[in-house]
Amino acid sequence: MTPELEIRAVNTKTAASVVDTSSQPLIYAITKNKSYDWHCRLGNASDRVVRKFLQIYVPSFNQKQWTPFVSEHCLVSKSTRRALQAQDEIPQAHPRDLMVTDVIGPISQVDIHGNKYLLTLRDHASTLVFFFPLKSQDQVTSVITNALKLIHNVFHKSVKFIRADNPKEYKENKFNVQLVSMGTQHIFTSPYTPEQNGEAERLNWTLGDTARTMLKASGIPSTFWLYAYKVAAYIHNWIPNTKSRDKTLLELWCGRQPQAQQIHPFGAKAVAHVPIEKRGKLDNRGRICRLIGFQDDSRGFFSGMRGKSQ
Known part of the structure; x- marks a missing residue:
C-alpha cells in the first residue's frame, strides 16, 4: 500500500x-x-x-x-540563524553612548591577591577599556554599578546603553533597577550568539595575548597575571588603533594626552625608594625590584620585590 x-x-x-x-x-x-x-x-x-x-x-x-x-x-x-543586523537604533557614535562588558574567567591560577576573574567594560566609540579584578562572579553587578556611578560623577553624563551576554548575574532585578535609576538601559545579546558581543570578546582576546606575552618576555611568575592584564589595559588606552586613527583612546574619552616618559617595559629592573619611616640609619635607601604596573594617574608605579609577594 x-x-x-x-x-x-x-x-x-x-x-x-x-x-x-x-x-x-x-x-x-x-x-x-x-x-x-x-x-x-x-x-x-x-x-x-x-x-x-x-x-x-x-x-x-x-x-x-x-x-x-x-x-x-x-x-x-536546513534552518540557520538570521544574519546579525547592526543595531542602528542604539546610539554609539559618541563616548558614553554605548559600553560593552564581559567577564574573563575563571582563570585556572588564582593570582597573589586571590582573584580568579576579570571584568572588562569598554566604551564603543573611543574603544577605551576599564578593567576590574574579581574574586567571584557575585561581584560583577556591584562593580559595574560603581563604575557607571563614577563615570556619571566625573562627566555629569550617564552611559546611555550597556550591552552584555546573558549570564544570570546580569539579570538581577535589583541591578537593572539601579541601571534605570542612573539613566542607563541594559541590552542583552540573543541566547547562543556570543558574536553579538564580539567587541568585548575580541578585547578579552587582545588583552590576554598582550598579558601572556609580557609575562613570558619578562620572566615574571604567572601568579602576577593580574598586573600583566592591568598593564595591557593601561597601554591599550594610551596608544592609537585603527578606529581612533591619530589619537589615543584616552584622548577620545576625555581629551587627556599620554605621558610617554612614564611608560616602561613590564618587568623592567628598577630601584624602589624606601621611605625613611621604613628603614634604619644604616639600611639602603633603595631596593632592586621589577616594574609590574602603573598607577592610573601616571604619577607612580607598582613594583615587585624578589622573594616577596608584594
Whole structure:
C-alpha cells in the first residue's frame, strides 16, 4: 500500500500556502509540481542548482514552466540563524553612548591577591577599556554599578546603553533597577550568539595575548597575571588603533594626552625608594625590584620585590 504524503509548499506568485493531505500515490503527489519533483530527485538541492541542472542535462524541460516553491522540509532541516543586523537604533557614535562588558574567567591560577576573574567594560566609540579584578562572579553587578556611578560623577553624563551576554548575574532585578535609576538601559545579546558581543570578546582576546606575552618576555611568575592584564589595559588606552586613527583612546574619552616618559617595559629592573619611616640609619635607601604596573594617574608605579609577594 502506498503511504500517504503531506506536501506543504508556498507558491511565491500567489503567496498562498498549499497543503495536500489527500490519500494519493507517492509518485503522483510529488510529480504534481515538476519543479518540486526535480528538487526532491536532486537531494533537495537549491532552486539555482536544480534549474542549472535542468538547463544542461534535461533540455526537454521548459524553463518557462518553472514554478517557484518553498520546501517546508528544507526550512526545518536546513534552518540557520538570521544574519546579525547592526543595531542602528542604539546610539554609539559618541563616548558614553554605548559600553560593552564581559567577564574573563575563571582563570585556572588564582593570582597573589586571590582573584580568579576579570571584568572588562569598554566604551564603543573611543574603544577605551576599564578593567576590574574579581574574586567571584557575585561581584560583577556591584562593580559595574560603581563604575557607571563614577563615570556619571566625573562627566555629569550617564552611559546611555550597556550591552552584555546573558549570564544570570546580569539579570538581577535589583541591578537593572539601579541601571534605570542612573539613566542607563541594559541590552542583552540573543541566547547562543556570543558574536553579538564580539567587541568585548575580541578585547578579552587582545588583552590576554598582550598579558601572556609580557609575562613570558619578562620572566615574571604567572601568579602576577593580574598586573600583566592591568598593564595591557593601561597601554591599550594610551596608544592609537585603527578606529581612533591619530589619537589615543584616552584622548577620545576625555581629551587627556599620554605621558610617554612614564611608560616602561613590564618587568623592567628598577630601584624602589624606601621611605625613611621604613628603614634604619644604616639600611639602603633603595631596593632592586621589577616594574609590574602603573598607577592610573601616571604619577607612580607598582613594583615587585624578589622573594616577596608584594
